[in-house]
Amino acid sequence: MTTTPAVDISKKTPPTSESRGYTLGELMVASAAREIHDGEIAFVGMRLPLLAFVVAKKTHAPNAVGLFENGVIRATPASELIYTMADPANILGATQCLDMMGVMSLLQSGRVHLGFLGAAEVDRFGNLNSTEVRGPKGVVRLPGSGGACDIASLAQRFVVLLEHRKQRLPERVSYITSPGNGDGRGWRKRVRLPRGGPSAVITTKAVLRFADDGEAYLASLHPGVELDDVLADTGWRLRVGDSMVSTAEPTAAELKAIRDYDKDGFWTK
Amino acid sequence: MSKLLTMRAAIAELVQDGANVALGLQLEQMIPFAAGHEIIRQKKRDLTLIGPISDILFDQLIGAGCAKEIVAAWVGNVMMGSAYNFRRAVEQDGMKVFTLTNFTVALALQAGAMGVPFLPTRTALGSDITRGNHFFHHILSPFEAKEPLWAVRALNPDVTIVHVQRADREGNAHCWGNFGVMVEGVRAGKRVIVVAEQIVEPEVITSDPNRTVIPGFLVNAVVECPYGAHPSPVQGYYKRDDAAFRQYHEHTKTKADSDAWLERWVNGVEDRRAYMNQLGGCRVEELGVKRHAYAAQTDYGY
Numbered sequence: 362m363t364t365t366p367a368v369d370i371s372k373k374t375p376p377t378s379e380s381r382g383y384t385l386g387e388l389m390v391a392s393a394a395r396e397i398h399d400g401e402i403a404f405v406g407m408r409l410p411l412l413a414f415v416v417a418k419k420t421h422a423p424n425a426v427g428l429f430e431n432g433v434i435r436a437t438p439a440s441e442l443i444y445t446m447a448d449p450a451n452i453l454g455a456t457q458c459l460d461m462m463g464v465m466s467l468l469q470s471g472r473v474h475l476g477f478l479g480a481a482e483v484d485r486f487g488n489l490n491s492t493e494v495r496g497p498k499g500v501v502r503l504p505g506s507g508g509a510c511d512i513a514s515l516a517q518r519f520v521v522l523l524e525h526r527k528q529r530l531p532e533r534v535s536y537i538t539s540p541g542n543g544d545g546r547g548w549r550k551r552v553r554l555p556r557g558g559p560s561a562v563i564t565t566k567a568v569l570r571f572a573d574d575g576e577a578y579l580a581s582l583h584p585g586v587e588l589d590d591v592l593a594d595t596g597w598r599l600r601v602g603d604s605m606v607s608t609a610e611p612t613a614a615e616l617k618a619i620r621d622y623d624k625d626g627f628w629t630k
Numbered sequence: 631m632s633k634l635l636t637m638r639a640a641i642a643e644l645v646q647d648g649a650n651v652a653l654g655l656q657l658e659q660m661i662p663f664a665a666g667h668e669i670i671r672q673k674k675r676d677l678t679l680i681g682p683i684s685d686i687l688f689d690q691l692i693g694a695g696c697a698k699e700i701v702a703a704w705v706g707n708v709m710m711g712s713a714y715n716f717r718r719a720v721e722q723d724g725m726k727v728f729t730l731t732n733f734t735v736a737l738a739l740q741a742g743a744m745g746v747p748f749l750p751t752r753t754a755l756g757s758d759i760t761r762g763n764h765f766f767h768h769i770l771s772p773f774e775a776k777e778p779l780w781a782v783r784a785l786n787p788d789v790t791i792v793h794v795q796r797a798d799r800e801g802n803a804h805c806w807g808n809f810g811v812m813v814e815g816v817r818a819g820k821r822v823i824v825v826a827e828q829i830v831e832p833e834v835i836t837s838d839p840n841r842t843v844i845p846g847f848l849v850n851a852v853v854e855c856p857y858g859a860h861p862s863p864v865q866g867y868y869k870r871d872d873a874a875f876r877q878y879h880e881h882t883k884t885k886a887d888s889d890a891w892l893e894r895w896v897n898g899v900e901d902r903r904a905y906m907n908q909l910g911g912c913r914v915e916e917l918g919v920k921r922h923a924y925a926a927q928t929d930y931g932y
Binding site for chain 1: 656659682703708712713716720721727729730734736737740751752755756757758759806808810811812813814862863865869872875923
């Protein structure tokens with residue numbers, strides 16, 4: 362990753378769901394699903410990742426296992442759309458239903474490959490803020506960490522999903538709820554986090570990944586999105602990967618898995 | 631000895647003003663809404679609310695003026711996002727929030743349950759959550775050189791309130807579904823209220839001891855309260871009322887709207903039966919189990 366081109370403010374008309382044949386939500390879910398490798402143990406307990414787990418299981422990762430903070434472990438996706446990890450459909454057919462301490466112990470001991478997180482803000486080094494942000498009328502209090510800080514601290518890697526807006530991608534978050542790479546290279550080791558760190562940030566415009574120095578770079582642009590648009594909508598001078606590509610579009614199988622499940626598009630419209 | 635009480639009596643006797651109350655310990659499942667609503671009707675004040683996440687129940691207690699401070703990892707409306715009374719209380723009224731993470735809530739309650747002052751963890755190293763937060767203290771492992779850890783302070787709630795499928799009159803309780811931090815919370819609690827969909831004979835409990843999550847000797851009151859967890863789900867009894875969570879989100883955006891919601895659904899109804907009548911037979915029918923799914927038989931014989 363080398364240059365940061367000058368920002369061009371002229372913009373083309375962005376593509377629509379109709380012209381693409383899929384929604385941004387569907388593209389994000391398919392991208393998230395591909396972050397789950399076959400046979401991996403993954404924390405998938407919220408929003409779009411609930412769907413990403415379904416897609417991964419039905420396509421390329423039939424042997425993945427889903428962990429949920431409420432204590433549920435599943436080898437199969439729930440049979441119908443769920444809004445929370447504790448919906449009865451997520452209990453029926455689970456492999457195990459016990460407690461939070463059990464799944465968090467697996468996380469702390471290094472047995473969990475990846476976890477998915479959302480946040481209000483993610484910064485240049487992949488640190489997440491889901492506690493409080495400054496809005497036009499003062500401080501806005503957000504719901505908080507939940508298990509996000511635990512997953513960011515203890516999973517072998519984590520993946521973030523969020524809307525691509527400048528305010529949500531500041532150079533540095535004002536509050537680190539969930540630790541990414543801190544201030545760069547070697548930070549996680551210095552604060553004695555046992556492992557892990559961010560591996561991807563999937564936004565509504567692009568996918569960012571992280572270099573050895575702990576800083577994010579642009580790894581792929583979603584189809585139809587202009588590079589300048591992404592750079593202008595990021596709160597720091599985002600580096601562009603040497604081998605930047607176009608984000609792979611959802612396949613027919615992925616779209617079918619998403620639409621069979623999220624029939625009314627609650628999560629992906 | 632029977633510990634059966636009405637909800638009104640259980641809350642009146644066991645939840646004092648100023649108490650630390652743990653509730654909603656099974657995360658989005660089996661949230662004791664009926665108990666929370668009775669706390670609101672009895673105008674309990676200055677409570678410290680303790681839980682891992684709270685899917686709108688803390689927001690209701692905050693909106694009703696019952697809460698002084700919060701000890702939690704997440705407070706909101708899980709399917710919809712933010713909860714407005716919580717936001718108003720923190721942003722405008724400066725309500726104190728001790729922010730933990732899900733894991734550290736579990737550790738704090740487990741330390742309380744074990745009778746030790748803290749438990750160590752590697753989570754949240756480098757996180758701002760621990761800053762100025764008296765639940766965290768930086769320690770070094772006594773067994774390895776320079777191994778920093780967080781000591782998470784023990785929590786012993788004055789009252790722990792849980793909802794289960796069935797219990798006997800002494801409080802021996804069966805629960806199935808996800809437990810979250812309920813078992814730790816019950817063991818850590820100084821007093822425990824068990825709210826059950828059904829009261830059963832002791833033989834039902836002892837027929838399946840692996841399903842017993844609470845031994846009755848920890849329990850101070852048992853309340854029979856069908857639909858006591860609505861709008862959250864109870865496995866095998868009723869599903870989640872997603873529409874209710876959506877409507878709550880829409881109807882509590884302002885303080886005046888929230889007051890109206892509390893008047894209609896909490897203060898304006900006498901008890902859970904009246905609440906369910908107001909919800910309406912069709913809705914209740916719709917939430918009921920449509921297809922039973924029984925587990926394989928378990929043979930305890932020898």
